[in-house]
Structures are given as C-alpha cells and as structure tokens.
Amino acid sequence: MALHPILAALRRHKAGVILIALQIALTLAIVCNAIFIIGQRIQRIQRPTGMNESNLFMITQLWVGAPTGDDQASTDKLDAMLRTDVTTLRNLPDVESATAVNTLPLINSSWTNGVSLQPKQQHSTAHAAFYFGDEQMLHTMGLRLIAGRAFTAADVQHRGFRAKDQPPIIIITKALADKLFPKGSAVGKSVYLADNTDPTTIVGVVERLQVSSADSWTNSFTWYSVLEPVRLNSNFSRYLVRAKPGRLQAAMKEAREALFAANPMRVIDDSAEHNGVKSFADIRARAYRADTGMAILMGVICVILLGVTGAGIVGLTSFWVGQRHKQIGVRRALGARKVDILRYFQTENLLIAGVGAIVGIVLAIGLNLWLMHRFEMDRMPVLYVLAGVAVVLALGQAAVFAPARRAANVPPVAATRTV
Amino acid sequence: MFRYYLDLALRSLKRSKGLTALMVLTIAFGVAASMTTWSVFRAVSGDPIPWKSSKLYVPQIDMWGPGAQSADPDADKGPPDALDYNDAVALMRDHRASLQSAMYMISPSVVPARPGTHPINVTGHAVFSEFFPIVDMPFLYGNSWSAADDEHRAEVAVISSDLNNKVFGGGNSVGKTLNVEGRDYRVVGVIGKWNPQLKFYDVVNTGGFYVDSEDLFIPFNTAIAAGMPNDGNTNCYKSPEKGGFEGLQQSSCIWIAYMAQLDSDEAVQRYQDYLQGFSRQRYSWTPNVRLRDLMDWLDHEHVVPRDTKVSLLVALGLLIVCLVNTAGLLLAKFLRRSGEIGVRRALGAPRSAIYAQFLTEGGVIGLAGGVLGILLTGIGVASVGVVLPKDIADLARLDVSLLLTTLLVAILASVLAALYPTFRASRVQPAWQLKSN
Numbered sequence: 115m116a117l118h119p120i121l122a123a124l125r126r127h128k129a130g131v132i133l134i135a136l137q138i139a140l141t142l143a144i145v146c147n148a149i150f151i152i153g154q155r156i157q158r159i160q161r162p163t164g165m166n167e168s169n170l171f172m173i174t175q176l177w178v179g180a181p182t183g184d185d186q187a188s189t190d191k192l193d194a195m196l197r198t199d200v201t202t203l204r205n206l207p208d209v210e211s212a213t214a215v216n217t218l219p220l221i222n223s224s225w226t227n228g229v230s231l232q233p234k235q236q237h238s239t240a241h242a243a244f245y246f247g248d249e250q251m252l253h254t255m256g257l258r259l260i261a262g263r264a265f266t267a268a269d270v271q272h273r274g275f276r277a278k279d280q281p282p283i284i285i286i287t288k289a290l291a292d293k294l295f296p297k298g299s300a301v302g303k304s305v306y307l308a309d310n311t312d313p314t315t316i317v318g319v320v321e322r323l324q325v326s327s328a329d330s331w332t333n334s335f336t337w338y339s340v341l342e343p344v345r346l347n348s349n350f351s352r353y354l355v356r357a358k359p360g361r362l363q364a365a366m367k368e369a370r371e372a373l374f375a376a377n378p379m380r381v382i383d384d385s386a387e388h389n390g391v392k393s394f395a396d397i398r399a400r401a402y403r404a405d406t407g408m409a410i411l412m413g414v415i416c417v418i419l420l421g422v423t424g425a426g427i428v429g430l431t432s433f434w435v436g437q438r439h440k441q442i443g444v445r446r447a448l449g450a451r452k453v454d455i456l457r458y459f460q461t462e463n464l465l466i467a468g469v470g471a472i473v474g475i476v477l478a479i480g481l482n483l484w485l486m487h488r489f490e491m492d493r494m495p496v497l498y499v500l501a502g503v504a505v506v507l508a509l510g511q512a513a514v515f516a517p518a519r520r521a522a523n524v525p526p527v528a529a530t531r532t533v
Numbered sequence: 534m535f536r537y538y539l540d541l542a543l544r545s546l547k548r549s550k551g552l553t554a555l556m557v558l559t560i561a562f563g564v565a566a567s568m569t570t571w572s573v574f575r576a577v578s579g580d581p582i583p584w585k586s587s588k589l590y591v592p593q594i595d596m597w598g599p600g601a602q603s604a605d606p607d608a609d610k611g612p613p614d615a616l617d618y619n620d621a622v623a624l625m626r627d628h629r630a631s632l633q634s635a636m637y638m639i640s641p642s643v644v645p646a647r648p649g650t651h652p653i654n655v656t657g658h659a660v661f662s663e664f665f666p667i668v669d670m671p672f673l674y675g676n677s678w679s680a681a682d683d684e685h686r687a688e689v690a691v692i693s694s695d696l697n698n699k700v701f702g703g704g705n706s707v708g709k710t711l712n713v714e715g716r717d718y719r720v721v722g723v724i725g726k727w728n729p730q731l732k733f734y735d736v737v738n739t740g741g742f743y744v745d746s747e748d749l750f751i752p753f754n755t756a757i758a759a760g761m762p763n764d765g766n767t768n769c770y771k772s773p774e775k776g777g778f779e780g781l782q783q784s785s786c787i788w789i790a791y792m793a794q795l796d797s798d799e800a801v802q803r804y805q806d807y808l809q810g811f812s813r814q815r816y817s818w819t820p821n822v823r824l825r826d827l828m829d830w831l832d833h834e835h836v837v838p839r840d841t842k843v844s845l846l847v848a849l850g851l852l853i854v855c856l857v858n859t860a861g862l863l864l865a866k867f868l869r870r871s872g873e874i875g876v877r878r879a880l881g882a883p884r885s886a887i888y889a890q891f892l893t894e895g896g897v898i899g900l901a902g903g904v905l906g907i908l909l910t911g912i913g914v915a916s917v918g919v920v921l922p923k924d925i926a927d928l929a930r931l932d933v934s935l936l937l938t939t940l941l942v943a944i945l946a947s948v949l950a951a952l953y954p955t956f957r958a959s960r961v962q963p964a965w966q967l968k969s970n
C-alpha cells in the first residue's frame with residue numbers, strides 16, 4: 115500500500131497525531147522501566163537463602179530478671195537457661211531438631227564484621243554476616259556442606275553477647291571462600307576476624323547462606339556468611355526449630371507452651387505483627403514485603419497506563435473515522451475493497467505508533483539512565499525495551515481494530531450523501 | 534453566562550457518552566494513582582515537627598579518624614552518624630546548646646503490678662530531662678524529671694498512656710512505682726497524645742519508622758548506672774577492649790543519638806565552632822565535624838525509602854500520560870464541533886467566549902474525574918496496607934486535605950489538557966466553516 119495518501123491525511127491532523135505519538139512514547143518509556151523493576155524484584159524475592167526453608171520456625175524470647183551476661187558467673191547462668199530451653203524444644207514430639215542461633219537470614223537483625231587475610235589489615239578483605247550456633251546449627255538450618263567438616267559438640271563454646279569474639283574455628287560460605295581464596299580450597303586456611311590478632315581456621319565450606327538482612331546495605335556482601343560454633347549468652351535468645359514434615363503448626367503451638375511450662379518468667383510476644391514464634395515462610399514474606407509491594411504497584415500502573423493509551427487510540431481513531439466518513443465512501447465507490455479501508459487505518463496506526471515507539475526507546479533509555487544515576491538502579495537490558503516496543507505496537511493494532519472495522523463497513527453510497 | 538456554558542458542556546458531554554466516559558476514567562485513574570503514591574510519600578517525607586525542625590540540630594564528630602574512611606573514593610567522607618559514649622557524655626557536660634540530650638534505645642521488660650499478668654517487653658529511650666522540651670512532649674499527668682534527677686541518677690520514669698493503661702489500669706499514676714528489669718522506678722509523668730510517626734530524634738537506632746510506640750523514658754545516667762543495655766544498632770571501628778556493656782561504654786563504638794536545640798543563626802555558628810574545638814582537643818586528626826539541621830539530617834540518613842520516590846515518579850508519569858490522552862480526546866471532540874463554533878462566532882461571540890465555553894467543559898470533565906478519582910484514591914490508600922510494609926502503610930491516610938488535593942489536581946489537570954484544544958477551537962474560521970457546510 116502506498117504510504118503517500120496516509121501521510122498526506124496525517125498532515126491535516128498534526129496536533130492529534132503528535133499527541134497520540136507522544137502518549138505512546140511516554141507509555142513505552144514508563145512501561146519498560148516499570149516492567150524492568152518488576153522483573154528485578156521478582157528475581158530478588160525468589161532467590162533462595164541456602165537453608166532448607168520448609169518446616170522451619172523461629173522463636174524469639176526474653177528472660178525477665180535475667181543477669182546481664184557481662185561477667186563469667188552470669189554468662190554461665192544464662193547458658194544453663196539456654197541449654198535447658200534447647201533441650202525442652204528437642205524433646206517435643208513434633209520437633210525434628212532445634213538449635214540456639216543469634217540471627218537468621220532475612221530477619222534484619224545483623225552481626226557483621228570484617229574478615230581479613232592478614233592481622234591488622236587497614237581494610238578487611240571482605241565484610242561478612244556472622245551466625246552463631248551449636249553443633250546442630252548446620253543440620254537444623256539444612257545447609258549443604260561442600261567441603262571440610264561440620265561442627266562437633268566438642269567445638270562448641272559459649273560466651274556473653276558483648277564478650278570479645280575470638281573463635282578458633284569457623285565455617286564459611288562458598289562465595290566468601292572464593293572471595294578470600296580465589297585459588298584452591300579454603301579449608302584449613304587461616305583468617306583474621308575484625309581486628310583480632312589471633313588467627314581463626316576455616317574447617318568447612320557450605321554451598322550457600324544469605325546474610326541476615328535483605329536490605330540494600332547488604333547488597334555488596336549478600337552471600338558472605340560466617341558460622342561460629344558459639345552459643346551467645348544474653349538476656350534474650352532465639353531458637354531455630356525444624357518441625358517434623360507436616361507438623362509445623364502443631365510444633366509451633368507446642369513450643370510456646372513447653373517453654374512457658376519450663377520457665378514462666380519470660381516474654382514471648384504474641385501480637386500479630388511481632389509474634390515471638392514465626393514460621394520461616396512468614397519471615398520471608400515480611401522481608402520481601404516492600405519488594406512485593408513495589409512489584410504490585412508497578413504492575414497496577416502498567417495496566418492502567420496501557421489501558422488508558424489503548425482507550426485513547428480507540429477514541430481518537432473513532433473520531434477520525436467519523437470525520438472521514440464521506441471520503442471513505444468515495445474510496446469505496448471508486449472500487450476500494452473493505453480490506454483496503456481496514457488496512458489503511460491499521461497502517462496509519464502502525465506509522466504513528468512506530469514514530470512514538472522510536473521516541474519512546476530514547477525516553478525509556480534516558481529514564482533508565484536517570485534512575486541509575488539518582489536511585490542506584492541497574493542498567494536495563496535491551497530486551498526489555500524491545501519487548502516494550504512489541505507491546506505498544508500490538509496495543510495500537512488491537513485498539514485500532516474496532517474503529518477500523520467500522521470504517522470498513524461504511525457503504526459506498528455514503529459518497530453521495532451530504533454530511 | 535457560566536450557567537449557560539455549564540449547560541452547553543453537559544449537553545455536549547451527553548452527546549458522546551463513550552468519549553466522555555473515557556476522558557473521565559482517564560483523569561480519575563491518573564489522579565488516583567498519583568494521589569495514592571503521594572499519600573505514602575507525604576507520610577514518609579513530611580516534616581515530623583514543622584514548628585521547630587529548623588532549630589533542631591544533630592552534631593556529628595569523627596571519633597574514628599581518617600584510618601576508618603573507606604578506600605572507595607566515592608564513599609561518604611563524613612563523620613560517623615552516631616556518637617560513642619565518651620563524646621556524648623562530654624558534649625552533655627559542656628552543655629553548649631540551649632537544650633540538648635544524648636539518648637539511646639532500650640527495650641527492658643516491665644512487670645505489671647496487677648497480679649496474674651505476664652511481664653511485658655517495652656521499647657523506649659534513655660534520655661536527659663531536656664529531651665522532653667526538645668520534642669515538645671505533651672504530658673497528660675505530671676511532668677518530666679528535673680536536671681537534678683539527671684545528676685543524681687534518680688530512678689524515675691516517664692511512661693506512655695498506653696503503658697499506663699496496661700500496668701496501672703489508667704488514671705493519674707504519678708508517684709506510683711513501676712518495676713523495670715527488677716528495679717523500682719517512680720513514675721513522674723504520663724505522656725498524652727504523642728506518637729510521632731517518624732522517630733526523628735533517633736533515626737540511627739529506629740531507622741526512622743517502626744511500628745512500636747515509645748512506652749518508657751528513663752534518665753540516661755540512671756540507665757547507664759543500672760547497666761541497662763542498648764537496643765538498636767552498635768557500630769564499631771575497633772572491637773571493645775573489654776567485654777560487656779561497660780566495655781562498650783569505654784570503646785569508640787557508636788550507639789548514642791544526640792539532638793541539640795539552637796535558637797538562632799549565631800547560636801548555630803557558635804556551636805559549630807565549639808564542635809571544631811571539641812574535636813581538636815580530643816583527637817589528633819583534623820576536625821571532621823558536621824552540624825545538620827533536622828530535615829537535612831533526615832535526608833542524609835535516607836529516611837524516605839527509595840522505592841517511595843521511584844513509585845511517586847512513575848505515578849506522576851502516569852498522570853502526564855493521562856493528561857496527554859485527555860488533550861488528544863478533547864481536541865478531537867472540540868474540532869468535531871467546528872460547525873457549531875463557526876455559527877457562534879458568526880453570530881458575534883468573541884474568542885474569549887469560546888475559551889470560556891470549552892474550558893468550562895474541560896473543568897466539568899475534571900470535576901467528574903476528580904469525584905471518581907477520590908473514590909479510587911480511597912480504594913488505593915486502603916489497599917496500600919495490603920502491599921506495603923506495615924510501618925510505612927500505616928502512615929498513609931486519607932484525610933480532607935488529600936481529598937481536596939485530589940479534586941483540585943483533577944480539575945487543574947483537565948483544564949490544562951483542555952487548553953490547547955480550546956486554543957485550536959477558538960481559531961476556527963467562521964466564514965470557512967459556514968461555507969463548507
């Protein structure tokens with residue numbers, strides 16, 4: 115089909131054409147970036163922590179009137195209370211295993227420190243999150259040991275929450291091992307934690323364990339975790355419990371009752387927002403709530419945007435069809451088939467949408483660059499822009515179809531009638 | 534005349550119901566999306582204490598020295614964002630601002646006096662007496678403790694009315710005894726209606742927002758003497774030499790927030806000089822100090838979540854698209870009536886009359902879109918709680934000012950969108966129109 119008559123007609127509706135092309139360009143720019151944000155958030159939400167997350171739950175509790183744990187005697191007393199609680203939990207019928215931990219992935223309570231290859235290094239080699247627990251920690255978390263050995267009961271020490279941290283041995287994640295020792299195995303090597311002058315030996319490597327927060331400040335060391343065979347003693351404690359398959363709810367209920375039965379002088383929150391007994395699925399949902407929210411919001415905006423633009427095209431094309439009623443009649447009377455009229459409006463729309471899409475590509479990339487500069491967003495792959503172009507072109511064609519068909523149905527006799 | 538235009542507008546809108554509905558829906562959706570995200574943004578970025586935020590300052594001192602600076606050249610070279618114990622106490626001792634308070638977050642357990650109740654965990658702050666006038670704390674009963682109480686480490690407490698209800702069953706509890714971590718504190722004040730959405734006085738430890746309300750305030754020195762440990766963040770450049778809470782106090786680890794009230798520009802300048810001198814006296818390196826006012830500080834601490842800003846921008850983009858869309862549709866609609874315009878002009882209507890007529894029509898669409906937009910904004914704000922974290926979603930509320938803004942934005946947007954189409958309509962040549970028909 116010759117483009118000339120279409121261009122000639124469009125020249126008579128400059129303002130309308132520019133407005134619709136501009137709208138398509140803006141829609142493309144926003145939709146591309148919004149879908150890119152959605153994609154990134156979904157990727158974040160779906161990444162595994164490295165733990166076997168099913169049937170896991172966490173208990174946070176606080177002993178009332180407990181010693182501070184700042185001296186040896188009170189640390190010993192707290193440790194006895196901690197071990198009693200762990201034993202109580204391990205003896206429950208629906209519990210498979212239990213351990214005391216200082217924190218867990220995604221709960222946003224972090225203990226981070228530098229790991230260095232030399233003592234007194236000015237800047238540490240890597241920054242990592244620290245997990246403290248006993249010999250059952252690896253098993254309860256469900257981590258996969260890929261080199262070296264797990265902790266044994268003989269390795270486990272205990273110390274006060276604020277006491278100096280100088281463990282003889284640790285287990286680290288593969289990501290951290292690769293960062294510290296890019297060549298060869300990390301097992302058996304020595305590292306220096308924080309500003310310690312005594313070395314710590316790596317005895318094992320686990321495949322993967324996410325750090326304890328999903329916030330943006332941990333983005334530079336998301337997979338750098340260190341496990342220490344230490345029970346931390348404080349006036350509060352956390353327990354990680356793995357229920358027997360399918361017995362999660364029952365175990366959660368039992369655990370609360372059993373702990374209170376063993377020692378009533380404690381606080382285990384039971385409000386909806388701050389529950390002291392939380393399943394890991396719940397922890398995960400909470401940790402990524404902001405990301406889920408952002409993805410949903412962007413999704414809603416995309417849908418509205420595409421809907422508005424589609425409707426706008428329908429409206430404007432309908433108007434043009436009405437305006438050209440007589441001309442369409444003339445063309446039909448001169449021998450144009452229905453399909454020619456249909457093709458005319460479809461080509462016209464493709465032309466406008468095409469121009470809009472070209473401008474839109476520039477805007478989309480510009481918007482992405484600006485967001486990168488202002489909000490530390492990542493660079494958008496070209497694929498998103500191409501997908502966006504396909505979407506707006508398809509939207510244009512879908513929107514133009516109904517008015518174009520109405521135009522095609524204008525009878526040739528319309529040519530003889532005055533408006 | 535306006536009523537006549539209104540009548541004309543309604544007639545015209547009735548004539549093409551589909552197109553009208555489209556325009557109204559477009560404006561409504563665009564405005565509702567922007568207003569919903571705006572309500573969230575407004576809640577998290579608003580001034581928490583507008584009447585005196587320009588007088589509140591947060592001092593920062595570099596107690597770690599240049600060695601602690603990140604090797605990354607782009608990294609922030611500013612001093613750490615909290616204070617260690619020694620500096621905080623020294624600043625308090627010097628007492629150079631008109632009002633000031635060091636503070637740290639505590640979360641002790643409280644044993645209710647009523648028999649048969651479980652102990653509860655409360656959140657609060659250990660502060661100096663001047664904290665209360667700094668934040669303009671309203672008291673329901675009693676008052677804050679005195680400077681002498683600070684000095685003598687008196688075991689006194691200010692509690693929220695919520696905690697007052699839980700522990701004492703409400704009423705004037707001034708003088709009653711509260712058991713905190715096994716020690717008895719005398720209640721000197723019960724706070725009235727006060728729960729700032731933004732915990733602006735201690736952003737470092739609270740992150741700005743958290744769901745808990747503040748239930749307990751006790752004197753800083755008393756809390757230290759009782760060995761009540763800090764909740765919230767502790768940041769160390771060098772590990773403490775000694776363990777325990779006492780070791781933390783002797784270390785250069787930072788965990789204390791500080792706020793000073795400075796009433797005039799000279800006072801700010803004087804305090805700035807004082808900080809320089811303070812740093813020079815205590816540390817060997819070149820002073821690296823900052824004195825930020827509250828809003829500057831909140832911005833520095835990135836209290837407004839990035840997501841909120843991005844979503845507001847995207848929603849504004851949506852509003853612009855809706856504007857362009859409405860402009861296109863109005864253009865089509867107005868030019869379709871070129872004949873009618875021609876007749877009016879030929880009968881003597883000036884261009885201004887055409888403007889009035891068509892802008893009225895745009896305004897009517899805006900009004901309808903605004904009313905529908907208010908409804909949609911209501912739905913939007915209600916569903917924010919489903920998708921956003923509770924601490925932020927709780928802040929977004931539908932109020933009269935939001936409703937009015939919605940309506941205003943809708944009308945303004947549609948009149949703006951109608952401007953160009955109206956201009957085109959006013960340029961219609963009457964003679965040409967009359968001839969061609």
